[in-house]
Amino acid sequence: MSRRIEASKSRKLGPRSSSLATLMRKSMQFDPARSRIGRGVQNKSPLSPTVSADPFELLRGIDPVAKGRIWLKTGSGKMASWDHLWGEIRGTMLVFRDIDEVLKSIENPVPRTPVEFLKIACVSGVDVEVKRKWGHENYLKISKGESKISIKFDDQKVFECFRSVLFMLAPRSIPSLHDYRLITAIGAGATGRVFLVEDRRTGEILAMKSVDKDTAVMDSQTSYRHAVDERLLFEKLGNRHPYCCEMKSSFQTVRSLYYTFPFYEGGDLFFHLYSKKLTITEHTAKYLLAQVILAIEELHKHGYIYRDLKPENILLEKEGFVRLCDFGLSKRLDKGIPLGRTNSLCGTHAYVAPEMIFDGIYGHSVDFWTLGVFLYQILCGKTPFRACSLAEVEINLKGGFAWGAEELSRDARSLILGLLARDPNERLGSERGFEEVKSHAFFTGVDWVGLRQGRLPEDGLLFYPDRYTEDGVQGKNPSESLLTKNFDLNEWQGLTLLEDDDPDSFTDSSLWPPADIRKFPLATRLLIGFGSDGPLSLLESSCK
Secondary structure, three states, X not given: OHHHHHHHHHHHHOOOOOOHHHHEOOOOOEXXXXXXXXXXXXXXXXXXXXXXXXXXXXXXXXXXXXEEEEEEEEOOOOOOOEEEEEEEEEOOEEEEEOHHHXXXXXXXXXXXXXXXXXXXXXXXXXXXXXXXXXXXXXXXXXEEOOEEEEEEOOOHHHHHXXXXXXXXXXXXXXXXXXXXXXXXXXXXXXXXXXXXXXXXXXXXXXXXXXXXXXXXXXXXXXXXXXXXXXXHHHHHHOOOOOOEOOOOEEEEOOOEEEEEEEOOOOOEHHHHHHHOOOOOOHXXXXXXXXXXXXXXXXXXXXXXXXXOOOHHHEEEOOOOOEEXXXXXXXXXXXXXXXXXXXXXXXXXXXXXXXXXXXXXXXXXXXXXXXXXXXXXXXXXXXXXOOOOOHHHHHHHHHHOOOOOOOOOOHHHHHHHHHHOOOOOOOOOOOOOOHHHHHOOHHHOOOOHHHHHOOOXXXXXXXXXXXXXXXXXXXXXXXXXXXXXXXXXXXXXXXXXOOOOOOOOOOOHHHOOOOEEOOOOOEOOOOOOOOOEOOOOHHHHHHHO
């Protein structure tokens, strides 16, 4: 299967294409005939008439790691002048804003006023040089190829912050699809396809998720917000949590968004529960659920609700720890947790909370409900409610939850009932959030501080799949067979990457030199700020 997918990949991707920088004159002025980045793409695949796509929505959500008053000079020669602007670094993007508008918004902030940009440029892969003027090091020269810009600063602290961040960003590069060799398909969900890949640059084995822009981003306003929220969440998490899936890199093409992650070779929990008939004791379930709680709690701290808990979204590490994955349905609440509310109906039928169906408006309470469904499922081997349609979901929820012949302890029953309270105001977690859940008697003996630091007692680990016998996989070499033995590859036969006309040119790294977006608007299919070789939120510490 891997050979067939590899051949399909090489046939569909086509030759490497020229950079978007070719749309700009080397003198840093634009060619009006080729001014739109991604020009012509929308004609090939038009947006849904209900989608209002803003290429800067993601960039606005990324917090600046450096900001302040700057002087910008583009081009060279006696005719080049210095412009007084407000400069910021957001992710890998250097952005320039109207300084008067920024200072006015600082003095008199108006809620929900969108941030407006004048010029933008990607600083990944640039050359940065410190210049001395008037006896001070407050002048930066930034170049890529034959194009260069100069920035000087009035404030020494602002200069030092920009210098520090730029020197960290400059060596980093945004990957492209050509940097990865496809091995085989290993999964698919509502919003994306997942492949096992090898990083050609390092030889590292990774998982790569592809999201079709036409069917999972640009098809509706809700999908568009989900795509933006998912990317922002990875930036917020910053690979600092032991039980949340880590993002290694992100990039985009005309047709797709891509993420790469560490390959968690244990596979997903669903595979072991139902294909390997894994039995989970209450003791093991206690620590499994505790890890999941800490992961979802981290999302809540950043103002997100998860909404998609199920065994398929719990990945197993080699050491036996778990990782919460697939944040495609996560929602950033404008008012944060616990005040924020939303109204979109999503998730898995068996996990849908009553307030989603009957109230239409809900908040973080839905994640507590899914914890109850999840615990019941891993202990009893089935979900408390079974449904294949929303109509069946409504019937089940109206009937309420009833115990069967399950042999569970009193504490396990109490926790499940508390989490499955139909009224979200009476549900466990409604008053004190996760602290209320973690203090339940079911979790007696759990060292929550140690667990958050990645310390787990050996008898609390799930059996790592190495203990299962390996099934032979025809047509695969032994190394690939070993890598994928905890995945049902037959389920994903025939799954391939989407065809892409121009996989290299539709990227953030092509946004150089600085583009004056007032004169030359960008294509709506481009999510500015999406590309990265990992979360950049850790750069914040360089300016503190």
